[in-house]
Amino acid sequence: xxxLIRCGxxxxxxxxxxxxxxxxxPSYAEKGFGGSTDGETEQSAEVGDDGTVSATVGGVxxxxxxxxxxxxxxxxxxxxxxxxxxxxxxxxxTPEQLQKHLEPIWEAGSTGHEWDAAQRDRYxxxxxxxxxxxxxxxxxxxxxxxxxxxxxxxxDSCEEQIFWVDQGDPPPAGIExxxxxxxxxxxxxxxxxxxxxxxxxxxxxxxxxxxxxxxxLDGAEFRPVSVTASVPVISIEATATAVPVSLEIDPGxxxxxxxxxxxxxxxxxGRIGEPYARGKADQDxxxxxxxxxxxxxxxxxxQATVTWQxxxxxxxxxxxxxxxxxxxxTQDVVVQExxxxxx
Numbered sequence: 001x002x003x004l005i006r007c008g009x010x011x012x013x014x015x016x017x018x019x020x021x022x023x024x025x026p027s028y029a030e031k032g033f034g035g036s037t038d039g040e041t042e043q044s045a046e047v048g049d050d051g052t053v054s055a056t057v058g059g060v061x062x063x064x065x066x067x068x069x070x071x072x073x074x075x076x077x078x079x080x081x082x083x084x085x086x087x088x089x090x091x092x093x094t095p096e097q098l099q100k101h102l103e104p105i106w107e108a109g110s111t112g113h114e115w116d117a118a119q120r121d122r123y124x125x126x127x128x129x130x131x132x133x134x135x136x137x138x139x140x141x142x143x144x145x146x147x148x149x150x151x152x153x154x155x156d157s158c159e160e161q162i163f164w165v166d167q168g169d170p171p172p173a174g175i176e177x178x179x180x181x182x183x184x185x186x187x188x189x190x191x192x193x194x195x196x197x198x199x200x201x202x203x204x205x206x207x208x209x210x211x212x213x214x215x216x217l218d219g220a221e222f223r224p225v226s227v228t229a230s231v232p233v234i235s236i237e238a239t240a241t242a243v244p245v246s247l248e249i250d251p252g253x254x255x256x257x258x259x260x261x262x263x264x265x266x267x268x269x270g271r272i273g274e275p276y277a278r279g280k281a282d283q284d285x286x287x288x289x290x291x292x293x294x295x296x297x298x299x300x301x302x303q304a305t306v307t308w309q310x311x312x313x314x315x316x317x318x319x320x321x322x323x324x325x326x327x328x329x330t331q332d333v334v335v336q337e338x339x340x341x342x343x
Contacts, residue, residue, distance in 0.1 A: 240312045
């Protein structure tokens with residue numbers, strides 16, 4: 001067995017640790033997920049008829065069948081400083097799996113006598129677990145930590161040693177981010193993808209100075225989307241649902257007016273804004289912009305940002321609200337002076 005180094009209570013083969021950090025991608029990964037008979041890494045994915053994927057990653061099953069899709073879909077960003085858990089705890093080992101995981105590490109001697117001895121005391125000698133809790137086989141699981149593989153701030157904050165939870169009991173109080181319905185909802189939040197936010201502008205083509213430009217989003221694309229996260233072995237789950245509520249328009253120049261004046265267009269009847277119709281060129285749109293000067297030989301970067309309210313429901317009637325999420329895009333707008341013909 002290769003030499004190991006420790007990071008907190010995590011173990012990495014020497015020389016591999018740098019590779020793990022260097023090749024991380026923005027997805028959920030495990031510090032060792034035990035779902036197979038020997039406690040080795042198990043990750044799986046099933047593709048549904050609609051092309052969506054339900055994936056078992058980091059001890060949690062994510063059902064994305066009701067998620068947003070399409071090439072322009074993207075992840076929400078919290079409207080505040082809140083962020084989903086960077087690491088969490090979930091069931092990982094049966095007693096036998098934990099024994100098969102730890103004993104080869106101790107035998108290799110790469111982690112140091114003092115640490116190995118403390119581990120044997122904890123999991124074999126009854127301080128607090130006797131012989132890996134084999135007398136409780138089938139009555140619970142050993143839980144361990146998992147980490148968001150993109151290593152956001154706080155990814156290394158889950159430093160609790162592997163601990164036991166009886167089936168049907170909640171995780172010990174005081175262990176932050178041990179999976180509960182609410183923590184699962186927060187993890188589901190991070191998996192939500194929403195449609196892109198390129199708005200339709202009209203009259204089509206170039207915007208005109210001092211004439212209103214109407215803006216709207218297709219109501220068919222901006223329906224609620226959701227992701228469900230679950231841990232089947234302990235029968236808990238939660239669904240986070242994102243509902244679009246408003247569109248904020250930033251014209252990309254201070255020489256412009258927005259409709260409404262706040263620049264925030266509320267959703268109405270499943271649509272944000274109203275399509276332009278012939279004969280409305282001189283009317284103020286419910287959602288739009290009036291440019292007060294030309295963009296010259298360039299363009300103005302109009303930014304459209306949709307706010308999504310996030311609600312969640314979970315096992316046992318749990319539920320509530322999470323921070324609003326926002327997702328936006330920028331599109332270039334050409335603004336020209338109205339040309340008049342003098343006779």
